[in-house]
Amino acid sequence: MAGTDPPAPLLLSMLLLLPGTLAGPVVVDQKVSAILDKNVTLKCLVMVKETVTQISWEKQEHGTSDTVAVFHPLYGTSIQGNYEGRAVFTNPSLKDATILITRIGFSDSGNYICKVVTFPLGNYQETSIVTVIVEPTITVGGGPEPLVDGANETVAAVCTAANGKPAAVVFWETDLIGEQEQTKISAPNETVTVINRFKIVPSRFVRKRPISCIVVHPPLNTTTRIPYILDVQYAPEVTVMGYDGNWFVGRQNVQLRCKADANPSPSAYIWSRLEGQLPEDLQIENDTLTFNRPLNHNDSGIYICDVVNIHGRRKKQKIVQIRDPPTTTLLSTTAPPIYSTAAISGLSAFTQRLPIPSKNMESVKSDSLGTIIGGVVGGTLFLMLVVIIIIMFCLRHRRTFRGDYYTKQFAGTADIQKDSQMDVLQSNRIEPYTDYEKSDQKLEPNNIFQDYPIEVQKSKWQSEDNINNRYTEGVEIPVDYYEDRKIPNASRYLHDDYYDENEDDLVSHLDGSIISRREWYV
Numbered sequence: 001m002a003g004t005d006p007p008a009p010l011l012l013s014m015l016l017l018l019p020g021t022l023a024g025p026v027v028v029d030q031k032v033s034a035i036l037d038k039n040v041t042l043k044c045l046v047m048v049k050e051t052v053t054q055i056s057w058e059k060q061e062h063g064t065s066d067t068v069a070v071f072h073p074l075y076g077t078s079i080q081g082n083y084e085g086r087a088v089f090t091n092p093s094l095k096d097a098t099i100l101i102t103r104i105g106f107s108d109s110g111n112y113i114c115k116v117v118t119f120p121l122g123n124y125q126e127t128s129i130v131t132v133i134v135e136p137t138i139t140v141g142g143g144p145e146p147l148v149d150g151a152n153e154t155v156a157a158v159c160t161a162a163n164g165k166p167a168a169v170v171f172w173e174t175d176l177i178g179e180q181e182q183t184k185i186s187a188p189n190e191t192v193t194v195i196n197r198f199k200i201v202p203s204r205f206v207r208k209r210p211i212s213c214i215v216v217h218p219p220l221n222t223t224t225r226i227p228y229i230l231d232v233q234y235a236p237e238v239t240v241m242g243y244d245g246n247w248f249v250g251r252q253n254v255q256l257r258c259k260a261d262a263n264p265s266p267s268a269y270i271w272s273r274l275e276g277q278l279p280e281d282l283q284i285e286n287d288t289l290t291f292n293r294p295l296n297h298n299d300s301g302i303y304i305c306d307v308v309n310i311h312g313r314r315k316k317q318k319i320v321q322i323r324d325p326p327t328t329t330l331l332s333t334t335a336p337p338i339y340s341t342a343a344i345s346g347l348s349a350f351t352q353r354l355p356i357p358s359k360n361m362e363s364v365k366s367d368s369l370g371t372i373i374g375g376v377v378g379g380t381l382f383l384m385l386v387v388i389i390i391i392m393f394c395l396r397h398r399r400t401f402r403g404d405y406y407t408k409q410f411a412g413t414a415d416i417q418k419d420s421q422m423d424v425l426q427s428n429r430i431e432p433y434t435d436y437e438k439s440d441q442k443l444e445p446n447n448i449f450q451d452y453p454i455e456v457q458k459s460k461w462q463s464e465d466n467i468n469n470r471y472t473e474g475v476e477i478p479v480d481y482y483e484d485r486k487i488p489n490a491s492r493y494l495h496d497d498y499y500d501e502n503e504d505d506l507v508s509h510l511d512g513s514i515i516s517r518r519e520w521y522v
Contacts, residue, residue: 034109
């Protein structure tokens with residue numbers, strides 16, 4: 001039924017499953033951790049069938065037992081000793097003797113006995129061991145000495161877990177190269193203080209780098225992470241700014257600024273000028289040197305800024321060169337006048353012409369000059385190409401003549417004995433010999449070649465068929481064969497007067513050209 005208590009066997013089974021409980025007529029937690037200055041609950045459940053007459057809690061210390069609390073069904077509850085006002089029954093009954101103790105102190109550690117008095121079987125009891133746990137106090141800070149750039153290995157940070165019971169686990173979490181040194185200090189009350197020191201070689205580059213202290217307290221099952229930012233002190237690093245290299249005579253509202261990176265902050269800025277005094281009309285305000293007047297050539301020089309802090313004095317110089325004033329005229333920012341186009345007919349829109357800067361005009365002129373030069377070079381290359389093509393055409397046209405005008409260099413019958421050529425040659429060669437062939441005289445081969453070398457006499461020219469054919473393939477007959485001393489009356493036919501320049505003196509050639517007969521035969 002809903003709202004009723006569970007039966008005793010089921011409740012007993014549930015108690016047996018709870019961790020730290022003792023199964024039996026009396027159920028308690030064997031080990032209890034109590035945090036200093038906190039509250040703790042001591043459980044005691046009665047599981048007997050006999051008549052319970054009284055329930056009580058006692059504390060054993062140094063071999064003796066002191067009563068803490070008592071519950072009687074007729075007389076009620078009673079709290080005794082130094083627990084008066086700090087201990088109370090949470091649900092006083094003959095089945096539940098659980099008590100709550102507040103403001104736990106170190107003296108509350110010990111063995112607590114839950115005792116049950118029954119009739120007629122007697123007493124039942126069980127013991128809970130209470131341990132007082134002290135949560136450590138965690139602090140994180142810098143070392144005893146400040147970190148200074150360039151110094152030897154120094155304690156950068158210290159993490160302390162003080163007065164913990166039991167001792168805490170302390171370590172540093174960081175990606176910096178360093179050394180961790182841990183120390184433990186025990187106290188009479190069984191608390192332990194753990195100190196972890198992190199040592200590094202100081203450098204200005206690790207300034208503002210974060211590290212973390214990790215504290216783990218196993219009894220409390222807690223982990224605490226505390227971040228810490230490193231602080232490194234160093235002398236000033238100085239930079240002079242403001243000069244852009246374009247300071248000229250007449251320029252106004254210029255200044256030099258001395259930027260210093262220092263820790264701690266600089267205590268003083270000192271401005272000076274090398275080999276001379278600063279002009280009196282300049283305004284000096286900490287890190288800024290202001291020129292309140294137009295610049296002049298006397299402002300050229302080397303300006304020095306000194307920065308001072310507790311770790312040293314550093315300076316930086318800047319060379320300032322005052323140039324002549326610019327000669328170019330700046331463009332007017334006033335817009336040109338706009339004229340009305342109402343009186344102009346047929347003009348749909350009026351295009352305003354804006355002044356073109358001189359730099360743009362120079363760019364346009366430079367582009368035009370480049371275009372002209374490129375055109376001249378391209379035209380020259382084109383003319384050279386045309387000339388080369390004409391020369392090659394002329395040479396090719398000249399080489400098409402396959403013979404040689406000098407008959408002593410014979411070209412062979414393959415090129416000369418063509419139908420178109422032979423017709424012309426036969427018509428002009430046979431006719432001079434007509435009268436001679438009609439005569440009875442015949443040319444004897446032996447008589448013809450008797451005056452020539454033996455090689456020629458033995459050749460196939462010594463045949464009657466080749467006597468009148470001077471062009472025999474592969475053999476050249478000397479031209480004096482046709483002279484008057486060899487062929488009678490030959491000069492009459494081959495004399496220069498025979499060829500009349502005005503009558504049939506021209507012979508067509510293979511390539512279409514026309515040459516003289518005398519040039520052909522000679």
